[in-house]
Amino acid sequence: MSRSLSLITAIILAMSAMSTAAPVVETTPSVPQMISSEETPVRREDRRFRKRAQLSKRGAKYSGTATWFLPASEGGSQGACGPSEGNSSNIVALNVAQYGNTSKKSSWCGKKIKIKGPKGTTISKINDACPGCKKGDLDLTPVVFKKVVGSMEKGVGKITWSVV
Numbered sequence: 001m002s003r004s005l006s007l008i009t010a011i012i013l014a015m016s017a018m019s020t021a022a023p024v025v026e027t028t029p030s031v032p033q034m035i036s037s038e039e040t041p042v043r044r045e046d047r048r049f050r051k052r053a054q055l056s057k058r059g060a061k062y063s064g065t066a067t068w069f070l071p072a073s074e075g076g077s078q079g080a081c082g083p084s085e086g087n088s089s090n091i092v093a094l095n096v097a098q099y100g101n102t103s104k105k106s107s108w109c110g111k112k113i114k115i116k117g118p119k120g121t122t123i124s125k126i127n128d129a130c131p132g133c134k135k136g137d138l139d140l141t142p143v144v145f146k147k148v149v150g151s152m153e154k155g156v157g158k159i160t161w162s163v164v
Contacts, residue, residue: 059162062098064136066117066159068145068152069093071128079128081109085141093128093139102129115140115161117148123164 071085072078079085079093080102092113099106111126115138122144130139138161142152149157 061160061162062136063158063160064095064134064138066115066145066149066157067130067133067137067139067155068142068149069130069139071141081105081127085127087142089127089141090122090124090144091127091141092124092144093130093133094126095133095135095137096129096131097133097135099129102131112164113161114164115144115148115159117150117157117159119150119157120147122147 071087071089071091079091080099082105085091092115094106094108096102099108106126106129108126112123113126114121114123124140124144128139130137133139138159140148145152145157148159
């Protein structure tokens with residue numbers, strides 16, 4: 001019996017020693033501050049993420065429709081990004097949904113992108129905005145359109161593209 005009591009006593013002493021141990025310091029990061037909104041509360045980190053998601057991300061894949069346009073040298077307009085354009089320029093116009101405000105130079109300007117289509121793959125540079133294009137769509141110069149889609153008589157083609 002005394003052996004049982006000493007075992008019980010040892011357990012009780014061990015448990016009381018554990019309860020008097022040094023306090024545990026919370027090391028988890030603080031909860032992000034909430035910003036009030038009329039709709040749903042959104043954390044500041046969520047807003048920053050959404051804003052960054054709108055910017056070009058290397059490796060992010062997009063899909064849409066490719067069309068073609070005649071650049072400034074042959075009746076089209078000068079690029080929204082500024083530089084002059086020619087039919088043999090290896091450039092594209094990005095849809096306005098991704099480009100943003102066309103009265104300003106976009107962060108997409110000058111980005112190199114890899115475009116895949118039914119005819120092939122090429123790397124081009126964003127130099128313009130396409131007001132009539134939907135999100136994911138690109139307007140290509142004739143030289144780029146021929147490499148990616150094929151004959152210009154097709155007029156349109158399905159593509160995928162990503163920033164390189």
